[in-house]
Amino acid sequence: MPIPTNNTTTTMNSIEDAFKRLPRPQRVLDPTRPRVPTTVALLAQKNGHRDDFMKTHSAVPPLPLSELPPYPQPHSPLLASPLVTHQPVPRLAIGHVSPLREHKTALESNVSKGSNRSELLTLGHFKQNDIEWAVQSSKRCKGLVMVKKVFRKDGIVEKDILERLQHPNITKLVSSIYEDDMMLLTFEYCRFSLIEVMSVHIKLEELQVQCIATSIFNALSYLSRHNIVHGSVGSHSIRITTPDFRIVLSDFSKSTVKDKKIQSGNDLVDLGFVLMECMEGRSLPPHKRSLSFVKSQRERNKVFGLHNAENWSGSKNLIDFLDELFNEKRSADAKYTRPHKFVSSKNEDSEWLQAFVELCTLELFTSWVPKMES
Structure with missing residues (x-):
């Protein structure tokens, strides 16, 4: 068998270089495609968030309202700043419920003034149990009320009694307005x-x-x-x-x-x-x-x-x-x-x-x- 010459060796090296096995490139995920986590990953993430929440809120004592930080105004640069870090919400703000009739709502304050009657917008009417009701809303604040028109004599009796009462299971009289021999009584929305x-x-x-x-x-x-x-x-x-x-x-x-x-x-x-x-x-x-x-x-x-x-x-x-x-x-x-x-x-x-x-x-x-x- 003839001994290969240098030209033959060069040719074989060229073939090996041409068909050299390259390492397989790693698969790159498309950033536009959503990545769906597994059930195990979701449970682990949920448990981790719950543990972080319990550690954070158990360590923060409730703060009085006077010591709470002021809420930033819409024009404040803090809302647009990327350097702002959100502080944990104090436990006082979770599940806090105010008494039912401690203060008048904005709707009651507006309607109770007879001169502000034009601020109420009538949405429509419906009849129920032979009584015609008008549903109205306030232009300045959110909320609905129900208004009925009765004879002045009957309205005074109902008005005098309801103004003396304040109970969560008794309907609230918002305002009363006289119109000649008739009377308009405005109640909270209970259709x-x-x-x-x-x-x-x-x-x-x-x-x-x-x-x-x-x-x-x-x-x-x-x-x-x-x-x-x-x-x-x-x-x-x-x-x-x-x-x-x-x-x-x-x-x-x-x-x-x-x-x-x-x-x-x-x-x-x-x-x-x-x-x-x-x-x-x-x-x-x-x-x-x-x-x-x-x-x-x-x-x-x-x-x-x-x-x-x-x-x-x-x-x-x-x-x-x-x-x-x-x-x-x-x-x-x-x-x-x-x-x-x-x-x-x-x-x-x-x-x-x-x-x-x-x-x-x-x-x-x-x-x-x-x-x-x-």
Whole structure:
């Protein structure tokens, strides 16, 4: 075999250089494509943020309001500076709730002045329970109110009573304006009543009935301490406020102020009929709204003649509370001063009302007439 010459060696080296195996380049991710982390990475990141949050907030004591740093104004250069570092939020700002009626809101302050009536914008009208309401909003601040026009004589009675009251379960009177022999009464926005809440496809359960009973019983107890008899407790006079979802007692047009020595139990009896309607899911017929009918049903060991009585046979505390409301042998003062345990458990969590209010908007038809521009 011939010995390769230098030309042959040079040729082989050239071939090796031409076909030299280069290292595989690393794959570069496209920066425009999203990177989807794995489940393990997400859980690790979540746990890490939670641990950092607990370490940061457990080490920071709550600060008084006077020592909190001022919030930067929109024209401040701090908002646009990249060197600003965000400080952890003090624990005082988390879950802080102010009292219900400690101060007047901006809307109440504006509406309470008769000269500022032009600042309210009428959105439309609707009729409910033979009463025509106007929905208005303020031009200067956010918020809705409801306005009804009544005869001056009736409006003065309702105005004088509501101005004396301040309770979270009693509707708030925002302002009152006289117009000749008529009167305009402005209330907080509480468009939907209990009769409409009972008309949706979802039915009330025991805990929700307990929330309604507790709210209205507290309102009646407050009225009793001020010697006021409501006179028209019903599913139409119990309303739901928005957006805070409070159960309030309204319609004080038939209310009266009684002597201190006289305690009427008619409001408690009417509350019993309202709770029966909540259990029934609809308004009661006239023959069932009587104490004689209730007594006859209880003597026969029936649950107040309800058509779905088997659904409430296990609600012992609710049935016992109804028996107490309908008990004529016990005075109203004794029922108020020593309330039944069904309404003394402070169950006023009304967050469930949000779903019912939204269903009322979707499922119920209310004659709404929008305000037309002139």
